[in-house]
Amino acid sequence: MLFDTLHPFVWGFLEESSKLSLPFEKRTAWLIAAVMISLIIGSLVGKLLERSSEERLNSAVVRSFNQRIRSWWLMCAILIAGLVIGPTGTVVLFGMIAFWALREFITMTPTRRGDHRALFWVLVIFTPLQFFLVGLNDERQMFKVLLPLIAALFVPMRIALANDEKRFLERSAKILIGILICVYALSFAPAILYLKIVDSTGQLWNANKGLLFFFVLITQLNDVMQFGWGKLIGRNLIADRINTSRTSEGVIAAAASSALLGALFCWVTPFLFWQAALIAVVISLTGFAGGLTMSAIKRDRGVKDFGTLLQGHAGILDRIDSLCFAAPVFYLLTEYFFTK
C-alpha cells in the first residue's frame, strides 16, 4: 500500500531526473530512491522506538539501531554525493574513509617511538597515493601493487632506519596489516567504477555506479541480517572467544537472505538473477570474515568497539570491516567473469 502511494511520486522524480539527464543511470536512480525510502522508514521507526523504549524495549538495542541508521545515512550521502560529482568524487570520499579508518587502527595499536617516520609515510603519503592511483585508472593498474609490494617492503626498511630493533617483526606486521585492511582492501570498492564490464549477453554495460551501490547495499544489509538472524535463531557460536554474537545459524540464514536480496536487486547489475544471488552469497561470507577478523583484533587489544576507544568518535572501522573484506573479492570476481 505504501508502495502504491509513493509510486507516482517516485516515478515523477525519475521522469524529471531523466529530463534533466542527471549524471547517473535510471536504474541506479531507482535503487537510490528505494534505499532512501527505506532509510526514511528506518529513521521514523527508530524515532518511534526511542519514544516507547522506556516501557518495553531494550534501550541499548534501540540506540545501536539508531546509530546504524545514522551511519547508513552518512554512507548513502557519501555515495550519492560521489555519484553526482563523478567517479573522482567517490574515490576521494572512499580515500577519506580509509584514512580515518587507518587512523583509528593505528591509534588503537601500540607503536614505538621508532615507528614515527614509517607511520608518517603510511598515513600521509601511501594512503592518498593509493587512491590517487585508483582514480588515475591507467592501464598498468599500479594501485594493485603499490601497497602489497612497495609499501610492504618500504615500511620494515623505514623502521630499521630508525635504529630500534625491539619487536621489529611485530611492529612491521601491525602497520602492514593496518594498511592492508583499511586502505588496500577498501580501495577496491571505488575501483569498481572503472571496470569495463560486459554483461552475460556480451553487451557493454556501463552503469558501474549502480553496481557499486548494489555492493555497498548488500554488504550493509548482510551485517544487519547476520546480527538479526543470530539473535533470532542463533545457537552455536562460531568462535566464542573472539565474538559472542556471530553464530553459524545466523551466518547461514544471512547468506540465504542475501542471496534473495541479490536476486531481487539483479536489475542494477550486469548479472543474471542467479549470478547476482551467488555473488551476494560471496559478499555475505566475506563480510562475515571481515567482522570476525576485526573482532579478533579488537579482542587482542582489549577494546569492544573502535568507537568506544575514543569517546565521541564514530568508530568508522566498526562500520566498514565487512566492506573491506568483501570489496577485493567482489571486484576480482566481477573483473574475472564480466570483463573482456
Add this chain to the structure above:
Amino acid sequence: MQLTSRLLVAAAKLISGYTVRWKNAMPDTCQRIYFANHTSHLDGLVLWAGLPPHLRELTRPVAAKDYWEKGWIRRHVATAFNALLIDRREVKVHQSPVDLMIREMEDKYSLIIFPEGSRNVKEQMNKFKSGLYYLAKKRPDLELVPVYLDNMNRILPRGEVLPVPLLSNITIGAPIWLEQGESKQQFLDRARQSIIRLRDDEE
C-alpha cells in the same frame, strides 16, 4: 589574523583528531589557568583549539620565547593564537615569568600552562615547577583547571618535525585551588595527581 586562527583550529583538528571531554567541569569565561601534561609542541595549540570559540578568544597559551620567535611562520602562528611568550633563559628578579603572566592576564584572560616545564619523553609525568603554586598564591581567585592530553606524544614526539595524524583526547577536569596552610610541595603534588587521575579514569 582571524583567518590564520581559523586555519590553525582546522589544522589542529585535522592533525590531532581530538575529542574534548569536560569531566565535572563546564566551559566558563571566568579567569582560569588550564594546566596540562606536556609531551609535544602541539600541546598548546591543540588544547587552545579544543576550547569553545568564545573561550578561545580569552585564553592565551604560555609558550617558550626561544622556540616561537624563531622564523616568520612560528612568529605569525604565535600571534594568531595570542600566545604569551616567556623567556626561559633570562629570568630577572622583577621580571619573573609569574609576574609577567599575572600582568598579561589583566582581568579577562585565562592561560594555558605546562607546569612540567619542558616536554616530557618518559611514561611518567615530570615533577611540576613551582610557577603554578606562585600563580595560585598571588591570584587566589583563579580557577586552576587540570587537563590531560592523551596520545599527543605519538602525533608529534620530541625531536620530530612532521606530525602523524592519529587521534587524541583532551580531558578537562574539575578546578582546584590552593588550600589554607598547604605547602608548596603538597600543592604541586596534588595538582600533578589531579592530572594523573584524569588519565587513569580514562583507561
